[in-house]
Amino acid sequence: xxxxxxxxxxxxxxxxxxxxxxxxxxxxxxxxxxxxxxxxxxxxxxxxxxxxxxxxxxxxxxxxxxxxxxxxxxxxxxxxxxxxxxxxxxxxxxxxxxxxxxxxxxxxxxxxxxxxxxxxxxxxxxxxxxxxxxxxxxxxxxxxxxxxxxxxxxxxxxxxxxxxxxxxxxxxxxxxxxxxxxxxxxxxxxxxxxxxxxxxxxxxxxxxxxxxxxxxxxxxxxxxxxxxxxxxxxxxxxxxxxxxxxxxxxxxxxxxxxx
Numbered sequence: 001x002x003x004x005x006x007x008x009x010x011x012x013x014x015x016x017x018x019x020x021x022x023x024x025x026x027x028x029x030x031x032x033x034x035x036x037x038x039x040x041x042x043x044x045x046x047x048x049x050x051x052x053x054x055x056x057x058x059x060x061x062x063x064x065x066x067x068x069x070x071x072x073x074x075x076x077x078x079x080x081x082x083x084x085x086x087x088x089x090x091x092x093x094x095x096x097x098x099x100x101x102x103x104x105x106x107x108x109x110x111x112x113x114x115x116x117x118x119x120x121x122x123x124x125x126x127x128x129x130x131x132x133x134x135x136x137x138x139x140x141x142x143x144x145x146x147x148x149x150x151x152x153x154x155x156x157x158x159x160x161x162x163x164x165x166x167x168x169x170x171x172x173x174x175x176x177x178x179x180x181x182x183x184x185x186x187x188x189x190x191x192x193x194x195x196x197x198x199x200x201x202x203x204x205x206x207x208x209x210x211x212x213x214x215x216x217x218x219x220x221x222x223x224x225x226x227x228x229x230x231x232x233x234x235x236x237x238x239x240x241x242x243x244x245x246x247x248x249x250x251x252x253x254x255x256x257x258x259x
Contacts, residue, residue, distance in 0.1 A: 037205040038147050039100040039125075046081055046103035053080055057087040058142050060226070064171050064252055065091055067225055072137035077126055077160070078144035082108025082119070089117040096133055098124040127152060135165050141172045150194055150208040157218050166257040169225070171250075172218075174210045178231055178247025182209045215249040222253040 045052045061084045068074065076085040076097040081104045085097035089112065097119060099105055105121045112119040124130070126144055139160060145153055157172075164170045175182070177196065185198040192198055197208045216227060229249040 038203065041203045041205060042080070043101040043103050046101050046107055051081055051083070051107075053083055055083060057084045058140075058173065060142070060171055060173065060250055060252065061087055061140070063226060064138065064140065064169060065093070067169055067252070067254070068093065068138050073134070074138040074140070075130070075133065075136045075163070076140045076142075077130075078141065078147075079108060079121075080104045082111055082121075084140055084142060085119060085121075086111055086115070086117065089119045090115060093138075094118070096120045096122065096136075098122045098126070098130075100125050126156065130159065130163055133163070135163050136168060137165055138169045139164050139171070141170075143173055143175065145172060146175045146208050146210065147205070148208070150197055150206075153208065154218075161218075161255070164255050166255055168255050169252060170219075170222075170255065171252040172215060173248060173250045174215055175207060176210045176215075176229060176247040176249050177212065178229075179209060180245055180247070181207070182247065209247075210249055215251055219251060219253045222255055224251070224253050226250070226252040 042052075065088060070092060071094060073094045074088050074096070076088070076095060079085045079097035079099045080101070082097060085095050085108065089095040095118070097105075097108065098121075100123060102123060105123060108119070109121055112121075122133070126141075126148060141160065145157065148156055161170060177183075181201070182196075182198065185192070190198060193206045194208070196211060197206050199206050212229065215229070216224075227250065230247070231245045232248050234244055234246055
């Protein structure tokens with residue numbers, strides 16, 4: 001029997017406290033917490049029948065799973081349509097997945113119900129506090145950080161690191177200045193929106209590209225399991241109809257245990 005799921009919405013109240021309710025996925029009209037500029041775009045894409053990112057998980061996720069103990073509690077931030085969260089839930093991990101796009105969460109919910117797997121889905125902006133969710137053995141931030149407000153990246157990184165248990169794993173993937181889009185913007189003379197930040201040419205939201213070595217600099221004192229920085233090929237997805245390259249920095253790191 002499938003386990004019924006519901007999606008939790010996080011609402012920012014005037015008092016500054018968070019209130020939660022369980023219910024449908026109707027578009028929230030008065031939620032001031034949604035400060036991710038790309039949320040509306042991805043909500044429109046996830047409303048389509050086809051999977052925007054494909055059904056297979058990010059290539060890092062199987063490697064991440066091999067470094068987690070069975071039953072580990074894992075947080076997937078910016079889960080989209082749930083491909084990474086579902087992969088981990090099917091392996092028996094205790095998965096909490098968040099996103100600001102209701103349509104993506106709806107799709108993830110349907111897939112989880114079809115599989116009969118346990119998955120907690122929460123509508124929550126990555127700019128908002130996550131401490132109420134508890135601490136985690138593993139955490140994934142796949143192509144999320146470059147979409148946040150640039151002046152909050154360092155603070156958000158520190159927040160998510162604080163919610164990783166000692167001995168736990170945090171994995172992050174971000175776009176870098178090696179990305180062809182960044183290089184094209186430089187060559188064309190497009191006016192940047194800020195340091196290392198350009199507006200996406202068709203989706204019209206800002207992307208803050210990471211400098212060389214920047215991602216690794218946030219993980220001083222952590223044990224590196226995997227690190228890569230450079231160009232990688234990606235399969236067709238969304239409006240990308242062919243194979244294409246991205247400049248990426250990828251890290252899987254373990255938080256040191258308390259002596």
